[in-house]
Amino acid sequence: MDKNYMKLEFLSKSANESFARVVVAAFASQLDPTLEELSDIKTAVSEAVTNAIIHGYEYGEGVIIIEAFIVDNLINITIRDSGKGIKNIEEAMEPFYTSKPDLERSGMGFTVMETFMDSLVVESSEGKGTVVRMTKEIKNLSDEER
Amino acid sequence: MFLEMEELENNLIVKLKGELDHHSSEDIRKKIDAYFSTSSTSNIVMDLNELTFMDSSGVGLIMGRYRSAQEKNGYLIIACDKERIVRILDMSGLLKIIKLYPNLDTAIRNI
Numbered sequence: 001m002d003k004n005y006m007k008l009e010f011l012s013k014s015a016n017e018s019f020a021r022v023v024v025a026a027f028a029s030q031l032d033p034t035l036e037e038l039s040d041i042k043t044a045v046s047e048a049v050t051n052a053i054i055h056g057y058e059y060g061e062g063v064i065i066i067e068a069f070i071v072d073n074l075i076n077i078t079i080r081d082s083g084k085g086i087k088n089i090e091e092a093m094e095p096f097y098t099s100k101p102d103l104e105r106s107g108m109g110f111t112v113m114e115t116f117m118d119s120l121v122v123e124s125s126e127g128k129g130t131v132v133r134m135t136k137e138i139k140n141l142s143d144e145e146r
Numbered sequence: 147m148f149l150e151m152e153e154l155e156n157n158l159i160v161k162l163k164g165e166l167d168h169h170s171s172e173d174i175r176k177k178i179d180a181y182f183s184t185s186s187t188s189n190i191v192m193d194l195n196e197l198t199f200m201d202s203s204g205v206g207l208i209m210g211r212y213r214s215a216q217e218k219n220g221y222l223i224i225a226c227d228k229e230r231i232v233r234i235l236d237m238s239g240l241l242k243i244i245k246l247y248p249n250l251d252t253a254i255r256n257i
Contacts, residue, residue: 014167014168014169014172015169017168017169018165018167018169018199036230039199039230042199043199043234046167046168046199046201047201047202050167050168050201050202050203053168054168096239103206104175104206104207104209104210105202105203105206106203106205106206106209108202108205108234108237108238109202111202111237112201112202112234112237115237
């Protein structure tokens with residue numbers, strides 16, 4: 001069984017959104033994913049980090065921690081903030097639901113994460129923060145199948 | 147993120163290049179709104195063919211500009227044939243209300 005692990009810690013600034021998704025994609029690239037799989041991971045990470053900045057910390061200063069584990073051809077990504085937390089996770093995960101309609105948010109963040117990854121679990125505690133756990137299996141397609 | 151805007155008859159052509167996420171969309175939104183609010187054009191044509199990345203923040207940006215065009219009794223249409231971007235647009239339901247064309251020329255011809 002081949003294993004690997006990484007941890008990234010950064011301030012909740014929107015300028016770090018692209019930094020975070022590029023780092024996770026670079027880590028995932030050792031599994032030899034297709035461009036589409038890599039793009040799925042980048043998009044899902046971007047959504048989770050954006051949520052932490054806008055909703056977790058409400059644009060205030062905080063720390064976001066990303067951990068990624070690789071076991072064989074499975075990547076497991078955890079994105080953690082210590083922000084305000086989500087009151088009602090079920091409601092927050094409904095497509096088009098947004099707690100901040102005035103900010104032109106589409107309410108599609110969790111739906112995108114669910115669609116682009118194989119699994120998504122959200123844990124949250126009010127006043128303590130939110131943890132988003134996602135997994136994706138990299139199919140290891142042959143060159144002909146790509 | 148790179149933004150280019152030009153007027154063509156009653157249309158404001160907005161070309162976006164690079165990565166459209168929450169960070170870049172804030173700045174893009176301000177620039178488009180500043181231009182469109184004082185422009186005599188009432189339609190917006192968004193060319194997304196040179197985007198290399200877009201997440202759901204892009205959907206929010208487009209929804210907001212769709213409303214701005216509506217307020218001027220105009221339309222917003224999209225030019226894009228990039229599968230990744232079209233997938234997110236489709237997932238968000240935007241394509242039920244906004245017309246999509248593969249490229250800018252076709253979009254302008256059909257507005």
